[in-house]
Amino acid sequence: MPSEYNICLYLGPPHKHLSGIGADIYLQFKIGDGMSNMWVGDLHISTSESMEKSPRVVDALITWPRLKDKIEKCCRDHIECQENVRRSLPRGFRVINIPQRRIVETNNVAFASLSYVWGKDTRTSLLTATRATIAGMKREGGLPISEMPRTIEDAMTVCNRLGIDYLWADRLCIVQDDPDDKMYQIMAMDEIYSCALLVLVAAHGDSMDFGIDGVSRARPIIQRHETMTGLQLTNLVRESEGNPSALWHTRGWTYQEAVCARRLLHFTNTRTYFECQTSIFYEDAYNPEAEVDEFSAYGLRLKDEIMDFQAFARHITNYSSRILSYPTDTYNALIGIGNMLYKTKYTESFICGFPKMDFDRALRWYAWDGGKAAERLETPEIVCPTWSWASAMVQREEVRYQDTEFYGTLVVWYTGVVAPASKAEQLEAINMQAKTRVDEEWEIYMALASEEGCFPNAPVSWSSKSYTFGGTRNKFHARWSSYHAFCIDVFLSSEASQRFEDKGVSMKDSERGRILAVAQIAFFRLKERQYGLEILDSENNVIGKLCGDATKMRKEYLSPEHDRNALCEFVSISLSGLHIRSYTGKERETKNYSDATDVSLLTLPIVNLLMIGRREKYAYRKELGWVYLRDWAKANRKWERVILE
Template sequence: MPDEWSLSLFLGSEHTQPDGIVADIYLQFSVGDEGLSSMWVGDLIIADVGKSIVHPPRVSATVNWPHLRNAIDVCTLDHASCQPSISANLPHGFRLIDVAQRCIVETSEVEFIALSYVWGKDTRASLLTATRSSIAAFKKSGGLVAANMPQTIEDAMTICTELGVNYLWADRLCIIQDDPEDKMHQIMAMNDIYESASLVVVSAYGDSMGFGIDGISRPRTITQHHEEVVGLRITNLVRETAEDSLALWQTRGWTYQEAVCARRLLHFTDTRAYYECQTSTCYEDMYNTNTEINEFSAYGLRLQDEDSGFAAFQRHLANYTARKLSFSSDIYNAFIGIANLLYKSNYNESFFYGLPKKDFDRALCWYAWDGKKSIQQSETSTHTCPSWSWSSAMVQGEQVRYQDTVFYGTLTLWSTKVEDEETWEVLNVHPDTKVDKDWEIYMAIAAREGCIRSSPMADLSKNMDHLSLRESFHTRYPDYHTFCTKALSSSNPQPTSPSHNHLGPSYIHTTAQTAHLRLGPRQTTHYGVAILDSSHAPIGELCGEITHFRPEALASAHKDRLYEFIAISLLGLRIEAYTGEERTTKNYIDGKGVRLDMLPVVNVLMIQREVPTAND
């Protein structure tokens, strides 16, 4: 280290650790004329030898089991929220690895551990794989030969032995990989499998199934050390390396689903092991104290403030679409388990190309976070990703987000042709669809302003106050489902054009109101694009960064170009008390001069027409 560089310790509070004080280590150095700069490089625990544990456990080359076993035992006995779900139903023909007999058995009546790992690109033909031709040999005692076992699965079997559990589920050996029927049968029950496991072992480090698990078959290179200096014991804390290229588990779509469906997770990184359940996190050593679960960074199915299944759906979809899949054909399959748990229904009946029918209008309002590529339909022999589905963005490496808005109702009905039939199914009229508070007021105003095509509510008096407006609306439509079936069905005739008979099952049809509007720069930021009216005044904006489209939209040659938009739903935007920015936009006032609590927003879809259909 150059002489002018130095190391500095910044001491924390003595109350942050039961056995010492944390000291952050900073490397300090000069940066030209900018003066002194600091860079964090690690941290230490400094303890009084006379007052601390004589030989405190530390992270060594192999896993230190006692502290982890104790945390698992406490959780199993005392944590009510971590107990198995009585609704979990393991699939028929469920298979497990019998660790002691080294064979595959069919049973659903025993305690088992499940493995979450990365398959990677290890294509060695010698590695064991369950196929129609090999499964019979695997069912014989000793049939799973150690020499040909993928090392990560072998290490997971060792972990089972350490924890006193004799059965392991690993997809490569417990699903017949060349049997499409068995594979899909197991995939549809993935939430039940991971939810039923007493523990899910996470191989969080490594780029293939042959890599192994650090601390089990692979000695860890970063370990903890104790040094005693003038009556003080100094110990380094171990941490994972940020953005490590081998930490692939954190980037994969399948592993995200597995973590969300699990009740208990035992993570193995390259530096340490830690146990995570629904209430707390416990680390292998004694220097990282047990902490309550951080719900915003954990894999919990539902957060405390998520009052609906869709609120959790949009969080999980944002996390899932930020990850990668080795095969695009898995784009829906790797999310089925989460969808089943959130909506507690059969995926094939309750979802349509990744969007829940119960919340179809809300789910349709996704947008690509970066917008680096143009969203188009992607279709191969194994999967179809329509342009209106988030799957079309994910296959291009885009993360999907939703706006923080409330939902008041649809402005149009969407239908799709039932496969192999001449009938059409309406997708977004569902008896269990939930709308937010005061939806009657907002939908009545939308009808009065002409946002709902051919609505019998359009003749409402414009001088009527909000209370009377809601009462009049409620008299005609006592609930949201009645409103959709009566007020909107007449404005959404079934397609009659012969060309519609040739559309595939992923096409959706609607009759909607359209507008031709201009685009321009947003006034408050250098990002995004504003939607302009005929006088070039901003009346809305496109969601996301739309990186690929912004230069074209803002080019001087396209200043007066008109773009086609369709109105699809009515949302509500919260007006924060500390900012009046949204109040500059039109809001509605009742007869007493009281404004609405929420700013009503018409959600629009900009379309690129390809006769006879339109893509978003």
């Protein structure tokens, strides 16, 4: 190394489970007049007296006793990891009977599930369950080693090591050319993976015939002991970054499999580690057992996620960053998570990837980069309308959700009904939306929105500015017992119902992912900023912005051909609250509301908007944005029927 570089060891506390201490290795070098440290690894340091008792280093093949003991201890002692799911495996559930090497139908055995990357078939003779082959695979010895995908064969070896006699692997346990069997099993993915005693994760490998590292594939030996001046130094093992064969973390199906599992045994090309609901335990004995980091783990819910939708939004963010080989799987690979979060049948509680009861919350997604224009995907098998996050994911766009409070809808979306809707149909639609859980103080914010003319009729108004926020809340409670009651009254009034009457709407307009509503629309200009675009009023004042970078739209806006005075159409969808930060600026006073006692709101009221384009009588979503409620109230708005596709 150059002489100006030094290696520094920063020593930690003594290890509780292993004699010795840990040390972070830093490369120290000069920058200008100061010094900078760059972390490059970890060491375990022990004295000569404890060398003979030192555990073995991570070798080419897995050392099983420590891992097996930890898994058994988890199954025996961890209350958090005990089975807490409905024991209702799908009809005709199949597993591999490992001792007999055949497929059996059963739903009352302890089994492991395999999570792996399919990739491409490297051998034409590889076994797969089809209508033609399933009968032969059910006979004893019907799964010959010579024709088994190597990864599945290695998973069977792992089960033997751990004393598990049954394994579920989708390729052999789902009849792949039977659409009914395939969909029936897909609808039960949450039960299959949550009921599994253990999920084996082949985290390294690009195909089902790759094998599992440390089982049939020798791992590179990267952990060593070195002795210096009576001390034993052992490097701690880490996963290598940017490994082109580590595809499991990039695939859409594998994300759901990890989230639904109670216990995961990960196999990388450097080591094996066990993850349960409470901790992570490494094959590398020099790495201390650690508590699960909830922000990087695959937990169904985090501790602070008190609402189902908070967890759902996090999973959409993680899931949309992954890749699916087939767009038709976009919804299917998330069904298990949806079932577990909302505890209902997916087909009854979701529409185009949206939970019906949190429909308005779910509309507030945006593409993180926005490098591609919004497009509707429609095939005989699947529809991804522009209003759904699925339309972004199929274009490899990562999806995010706004970090704002949610106070309620400003429009009712009618799905699957033809206007003019009957009272019963309207009630069904409103009931669906009104079940969503709104944030605290929603009454005050919705009362302000009413006062500013954001509803078809004005359910609440004041004749003077003498009201207080507490009085407003009481007034709401006196008239409506809940948010649900408020929505029913507002959107089922005679004036509101009349706005939905349109005899020109046909059955075609209410199918294949199209949704119908009457909403307020307004037109605004856009202005570029460093990242993304801002929204301007008629006097060129900044009143809001588009969410995300909106990269493609920004490039188009900055092109010489673009008319900077062009107006863009926006539809109001819901009311939120923007958190007031130390850097919020003058908006905290100029855009806020106060009551007669000069008490100000704790979040700035904003109107969530969909920026739309038009194709004949249909509208399509282009971007998500927001403007301050005060500025929306000043805009030239009008009510209009919108069919969004």
